[in-house]
Amino acid sequence: MPAERENESQTTDGRDWAEEVRRLEIDRDTWRTEARHWRAETERLVSAEQRRLGWRLRRARYQYSRRAWRALPVGVRNQLRPLLFRQTDSDYIGPEPFQTNESSPARVPARPPAQRPTVRVATSRQPIDIPVSVVVPTLNAGTDAALFLAALERQVGVPQLELVIADSGSTDGTRELLGAAADVMLDIPAGEFGHGRTRNAAFAASSGEVVVMMVQDALLLGPHALRDLIHELLSDDGLAAVSARQVARSDADLFGAYNVVSHYNALWRDGRSAKPSDPLYRRAAAAVDDVCAAIRRSALEGLQYRDIEFAEDLDFGMRALAAGWTIGLSDDVAVAHSHTRDAPYQFRRSVADRLNVAPHFGETSVCRSAAAGDVPEIAASGHAILSVVAATLALSADSDEPLSVLLERVAERAWAPITTMEPSRGQLRALAEFLAEIANGATAGAVSAPLGWEFAAHLRRPLLVEFADAQRGHSPEAVADFVAKLAATVIGCSVGDRLRVDESFANRERLLVGV
Numbered sequence: 001m002p003a004e005r006e007n008e009s010q011t012t013d014g015r016d017w018a019e020e021v022r023r024l025e026i027d028r029d030t031w032r033t034e035a036r037h038w039r040a041e042t043e044r045l046v047s048a049e050q051r052r053l054g055w056r057l058r059r060a061r062y063q064y065s066r067r068a069w070r071a072l073p074v075g076v077r078n079q080l081r082p083l084l085f086r087q088t089d090s091d092y093i094g095p096e097p098f099q100t101n102e103s104s105p106a107r108v109p110a111r112p113p114a115q116r117p118t119v120r121v122a123t124s125r126q127p128i129d130i131p132v133s134v135v136v137p138t139l140n141a142g143t144d145a146a147l148f149l150a151a152l153e154r155q156v157g158v159p160q161l162e163l164v165i166a167d168s169g170s171t172d173g174t175r176e177l178l179g180a181a182a183d184v185m186l187d188i189p190a191g192e193f194g195h196g197r198t199r200n201a202a203f204a205a206s207s208g209e210v211v212v213m214m215v216q217d218a219l220l221l222g223p224h225a226l227r228d229l230i231h232e233l234l235s236d237d238g239l240a241a242v243s244a245r246q247v248a249r250s251d252a253d254l255f256g257a258y259n260v261v262s263h264y265n266a267l268w269r270d271g272r273s274a275k276p277s278d279p280l281y282r283r284a285a286a287a288v289d290d291v292c293a294a295i296r297r298s299a300l301e302g303l304q305y306r307d308i309e310f311a312e313d314l315d316f317g318m319r320a321l322a323a324g325w326t327i328g329l330s331d332d333v334a335v336a337h338s339h340t341r342d343a344p345y346q347f348r349r350s351v352a353d354r355l356n357v358a359p360h361f362g363e364t365s366v367c368r369s370a371a372a373g374d375v376p377e378i379a380a381s382g383h384a385i386l387s388v389v390a391a392t393l394a395l396s397a398d399s400d401e402p403l404s405v406l407l408e409r410v411a412e413r414a415w416a417p418i419t420t421m422e423p424s425r426g427q428l429r430a431l432a433e434f435l436a437e438i439a440n441g442a443t444a445g446a447v448s449a450p451l452g453w454e455f456a457a458h459l460r461r462p463l464l465v466e467f468a469d470a471q472r473g474h475s476p477e478a479v480a481d482f483v484a485k486l487a488a489t490v491i492g493c494s495v496g497d498r499l500r501v502d503e504s505f506a507n508r509e510r511l512l513v514g515v
Contacts, residue, residue, distance in 0.1 A: 133208030157227030196305035240325035286317035354496025370497035376442035
C-alpha cells in the first residue's frame with residue numbers, strides 16, 4: 001500500500017509539473033505575441049510621425065515657393081517659365097508645361113495668342129468686366145434648389161451674370177423655381193441625359209466668356225466666391241479652368257465629411273507634392289471639378305466634353321493638358337458640397353473609379369486582394385470582414401472611447417479576427433446583404449488575408465486618424481455606418497481592380513448601377 005500511494009503521488013506530481021510547463025509555454029507564447037505587436041506598433045507610430053514631418057516640410061517649401069512665384073511680375077514669370085519647367089518627354093503631364101513657338105503644339109481650342117485676353121492682375125475689389133455664364137444640370141433638387149439660388153443671388157462683383165439651367169424632367173418644382181430665375185432654360189428628356197453631352201448643350205446655349213460649371217447641390221460660400229474664382233482664371237492666359245475647393249455641408253454624415261477632406265488632401269496636398277511620374281500628381285494636374293469650375297470659353301469651344309458615363313470633367317482636364325493648357329485649383333474659393341449616401345453606393349463608386357479613372361492616369365497595378373481571387377471570393381471576404389467589424393463594435397458599444405481608438409481596434413481585429421457576428425442593422429447590414437448577393441455562395445479562400453490587411457491599412461491612414469481624432473460625441477450607429485462605408489471603398493477598390501484584369505464576371509453592369 002505505501003508503494004502504491006507513492007506511485008500515485010509521483011503520478012500526480014508529474015501531471016502538475018506537465019500542466020505547469022504547458023502554462024509557462026502559453027505565457028511565453030503570449031509574451032512573444034505581445035512583444036511582436038508592440039514592436040510593430042512602435043514601428044507604425046514612428047513611420048507615421050516621419051510621414052507627418054515630411055509632409056510639413058514639403059508643404060512649407062511649397063507654400064513659400066508659391067508665394068514667391070506669385071509675387072513676381074507676370075512678365076518675369078513668363079520669362080522664367082521655360083527655364084524652370086522644362087518638358088523632358090512628350091508624355092509629361094504637369095501644372096507648368098514648357099511652351100515654345102518651335103516645339104510645343106498649338107493650342108487647338110484656344111484663340112491665337114495675339115487675340116487672347118491679356119493677363120488681368122486684379123485686386124480682390126475689382127468687378128468682373130466680361131460676361132459670365134453659370135451652367136447647372138438639374139433633376140429633382142428638392143430644397144437644394146432654393147438654397148442654390150439664394151447663394152447665387154448673393155454674389156457680387158459679377159454684373160454680367162447669366163444663369164443656364166438644363167433640367168432633365170424634374171417633378172418636384174425644381175424646374176419652375178430655377179426656370180423663373182434662369183436666363184436660358186433647356187429641357188433635356190430624361191432618357192437623353194448624359195453628363196458630358198448635357199453640359200455641351202448648355203454650354204452651346206450660353207454666351208459668357210467664362211463658363212462656370214456647377215451642380216445643383218453645391219452652395220457658393222461668401223458673396224465674392226464667383227468673382228474671386230473668375231479672377232484666378234483670368235490671372236493667367238494659360239489656364240483653361242480653375243476649380244473651387246469643397247467643404248462638407250452641415251448635413252453630411254461622418255463619411256461624407258471625411259470624403260471631402262480626403263478629396264482635398266489628395267488633390268491639393270499630396271497631389272501637388274508628388275513626383276511627376278506619380279499617378280496622383282497626374283490626377284491633380286488634370287483636376288477639373290464640375291461641382292464648381294470656372295472654364296475659359298476658348299478652351300471649351302474646341303475640346304468640349306466627351307459623351308462618357310463617368311468623370312467627364314477629369315477627361316476634359318486631361319485633354320486640356322495635352323492641348324497645352326494648365327488647370328488650376330483654388331486655395332481661396334470654396335463651395336459647400338457633400339453627399340450622404342449608403343454603403344452599397346460607396347462600393348459601386350469605388351468600382352467605377354478603379355475601372356474608369358485609374359487607368360487614364362497610369363495606375364496599372366492592382367491590389368493584392370484583387371490578384372488573389374475572383375469577384376465572388378472578394379465579396380465573400382468582404383462579408384467576413386463586416387462580421388468582424390460588427391462583433392468588434394458591439395463589444396465597444398457602451399464605451400466612450402474616441403473614434404480613432406475604435407478604428408484602431410477594428411483594424412487589429414480585421415487583420416487578426418477573434419470573434420464574429422452577423423451584421424444586423426444600419427449600413428453594415430445593407431452592405432453585407434449586397435456583398436452576399438455578389439458572392440452567391442462563394443467562400444473567401446485566399447482573399448481574406450490580403451483584403452483584411454488592406455482594410456486595416458486604410459483605417460490606419462494618417463489622414464483618417466487625424467480626422468477621427470477631431471470627432472466627438474457620435475452615436476454607435478453613426479460610427480458603425482462610417483466604418484461600413486470605409487469598408488465599402490476598400491472592397492470596391494479590390495473588385496474594381498479585379499474587373500480590370502478579369503472580364504469574365506457576368507454582372508459587371510450591376511456593380512455600376514446609379515453611379
